[in-house]
Structures are given as C-alpha cells and as structure tokens.
Amino acid sequence: MAQMHNKLSPADAIWSLRRLPDMDDAQFSQWQTLLEHRTGITLPVERRSFLETNLGIRMREIGCSSYQAYYEQIVSGPDAIQEWSTLVDRLTVQETRFYRDPDAFRMVSDFVLTRPREQLKKRPLEAWSVGCSTGEEPYTLAMVLNECMNQLNLQPLFGVTGSDISKPAIEKARVGQFNPRKLLGMDEAMKDRYFRPAERNTVEIISSIRERVCFTRLNVLDLDKAPMHGMNIIFCQNLLIYFRRWRRREIVRRLAERLAPGGLLVLGQGELTDWQPPGLQKVPSEHVLAWIKRQTDEE
Ligand SMILES: C[S@@+](CC[C@H](N)C(=O)[O-])C[C@H]1O[C@@H](n2cnc3c(N)ncnc32)[C@H](O)[C@@H]1O
Numbered sequence: 001m002a003q004m005h006n007k008l009s010p011a012d013a014i015w016s017l018r019r020l021p022d023m024d025d026a027q028f029s030q031w032q033t034l035l036e037h038r039t040g041i042t043l044p045v046e047r048r049s050f051l052e053t054n055l056g057i058r059m060r061e062i063g064c065s066s067y068q069a070y071y072e073q074i075v076s077g078p079d080a081i082q083e084w085s086t087l088v089d090r091l092t093v094q095e096t097r098f099y100r101d102p103d104a105f106r107m108v109s110d111f112v113l114t115r116p117r118e119q120l121k122k123r124p125l126e127a128w129s130v131g132c133s134t135g136e137e138p139y140t141l142a143m144v145l146n147e148c149m150n151q152l153n154l155q156p157l158f159g160v161t162g163s164d165i166s167k168p169a170i171e172k173a174r175v176g177q178f179n180p181r182k183l184l185g186m187d188e189a190m191k192d193r194y195f196r197p198a199e200r201n202t203v204e205i206i207s208s209i210r211e212r213v214c215f216t217r218l219n220v221l222d223l224d225k226a227p228m229h230g231m232n233i234i235f236c237q238n239l240l241i242y243f244r245r246w247r248r249r250e251i252v253r254r255l256a257e258r259l260a261p262g263g264l265l266v267l268g269q270g271e272l273t274d275w276q277p278p279g280l281q282k283v284p285s286e287h288v289l290a291w292i293k294r295q296t297d298e299e
Contacts, residue, residue, distance in 0.1 A: 096133040103287040112148040125158040131239030132162030135173025163218035223254040237268035259293040
C-alpha cells in the first residue's frame with residue numbers, strides 16, 4: 001500500500017493518473033455501514049458512484065491505492081480521527097442558501113411577533129440551526145429575529161447557534177463571507193441591510209448580526225452530549241432526509257427535550273411522516289412541518 005502523505009511523489013503522481021478499480025459489493029456495504037454507524041446517513045445503491053468518486057478523489061490526494069487499505073486507515077490508522085474528519089466533509093451534502101425555505105422563516109417571524117412582549121424583554125431568545133452547513137441558515141434566523149425585534153421596538157436580545165458534523169463547513173460559517181449566489185431570491189432591501197461587499201467578490205454579513213451567531217461542531221447522533229437546552233426555536237431542515245425513519249424519530253425526540261416549553265421545532269417538509277412526537281403540538285400549516293412544545297402544568 002502507498003504511504004499516506006499530502007504531497008505526491010513523481011511515482012505516485014503517475015499512479016494517480018490510473019483509474020481506481022470498481023468497488024465490489026462487499027466493499028460498498030462496508031462503507032455504507034461505516035457511514036451510517038458514524039453519521040446516521042444512509043447511502044442507497046444509486047449513490048455508489050458518488051461514494052466511489054469522492055473516496056477516489058481523497059485517496060488520490062493522499063496516495064492510497066485501494067478502497068480496503070483506505071478503509072483500514074479510516075478505522076484504525078494513526079491519523080484515523082483526522083482523516084475521518086476530512087472524509088466526512090466530502091461525503092455529506094452541504095447544499096444550502098439564505099432564506100432557503102421562506103415559509104418556514106415566516107413561521108419563525110410569526111412565532112416571535114405573537115409572543116408576550118414582557119417575555120421578549122426579559123429573556124434572550126435562543127435559536128439553534130441543527131445541520132447548519134456553511135451558516136446560511138443560522139444567519140438567516142439571526143436576520144429574521146433582528147427584523148422582529150426592530151418591528152417590536154425592542155433591543156436585539158437573541159442568540160443563534162449553528163451546529164454541523166463538518167469541520168470545514170463550520171469554519172467557513174464562522175468567517176461569514178459568501179458567494180453572492182447564496183443570496184439569490186433574497187429581498188433586495190434585506191441584502192442591503194445585512195450584507196457588505198468583501199474580498200474576492202464575496203459579500204459578508206454585517207458584524208452586528210455575525211456577533212449574535214456562534215458555531216460548534218456537533219454530530220446529531222451525539223445530541224445527549226450537546227449543551228444546548230431551553231431553546232425557543234430549533235430549525236433542522238434537509239438533514240433527517242438522509243436518515244432511517246426510526247432514527248429521525250429518535251432525533252426529533254431528543255431535539256424536543258432541548259426545547260423550552262412553548263418553543264418551536266421546524267423540520268423540512270416531508271422529513272417526518274405518520275408520527276406525532278410526544279409532548280409536541282403540530283402547528284397547522286400546509287407548507288411547513290413544525291411543532292410547539294406543550295407548556296407543562298407548572299408553567
Ligand atoms: C443539505 S445540508 C442542510 C443545510 C441547511 N440545514 C439547509 O437546509 O439549507 C445538510 C447538512 O447536514 C450535515 N450533517 C450530515 N450528517 C450530520 C450529522 N450526523 N450530524 C450533524 N450534521 C450532519 C452535513 O454536514 C450538511 O452540512
């Protein structure tokens with residue numbers, strides 16, 4: 001097996017031009033199991049070429065010549081943790097944009113605007129974007145909350161947390177600079193209010209919004225270790241679609257535990273069907289899948 005390193009030697013460079021062999025069924029199944037066990041993501045057989053391509057790119061980068069050798073490197077090699085962290089970023093779908101689901105953000109806005117004013121003045125609103133990718137969703141939440149506070153003539157007392165399994169995605173989110181393509185479809189006045197031109201033809205979020213948003217790396221399978229609790233809004237869209245039904249339910253149950261009484265949980269349309277999470281009340285809506293956590297008797 002070729003040694004793992006970052007720069008290719010001339011011999012490796014010649015080797016890297018060669019095509020990797022096709023992945024056999026047993027190897028595909030081994031990678032499927034590893035990915036699901038560690039992330040919850042199921043890889044259907046139609047995604048086999050996606051797996052082959054992305055493993056192949058990474059293997060070429062580090063000079064590894066067989067899927068089996070790479071698998072062993074990932075599970076028990078000296079740099080296994082570091083290498084897994086790089087690979088998981090390549091195997092997750094990170095597509096996102098600002099205001100991706102306008103109906104869901106309208107629901108967040110209605111939720112805030114109809115809360116008792118005294119409550120909003122007393123305690124900061126806490127929102128959490130789970131599976132936030134490169135940050136567009138949590139920054140949108142921050143803009144929406146800011147708009148609400150302005151409308152209510154209140155101080156911007158709120159905080160947003162974004163979490164994701166991918167370290168590179170979280171690092172990009174923290175920088176807060178985006179390709180203008182990610183703002184497509186956004187209201188022009190909102191763009192003017194919340195973005196400034198930045199280096200290399202990017203735009204950046206204004207600092208008063210950026211400083212209200214923090215990011216952390218978190219695997220949604222490890223929610224029991226997450227410090228978040230008492231959240232007023234939890235947004236989890238376009239993540240559970242990759243998971244099995246039983247696991248979606250399990251995660252929704254755990255997210256519900258992290259909501260404050262009266263808090264709002266928003267998923268993507270169709271991400272949880274035929275099941276009513278205990279302790280939550282469905283918000284009537286044709287276009288948004290959301291629940292409110294029931295108040296307990298003492299509250
Ligand atoms: C398609 S993006 C969704 C981004 C955003 N929520 C949206 O709807 O625009 C899915 C994100 O989920 C993340 N993800 C996948 N598996 C995860 C896991 N087990 N724990 C946390 N995040 C995960 C991926 O890294 C990716 O950034």
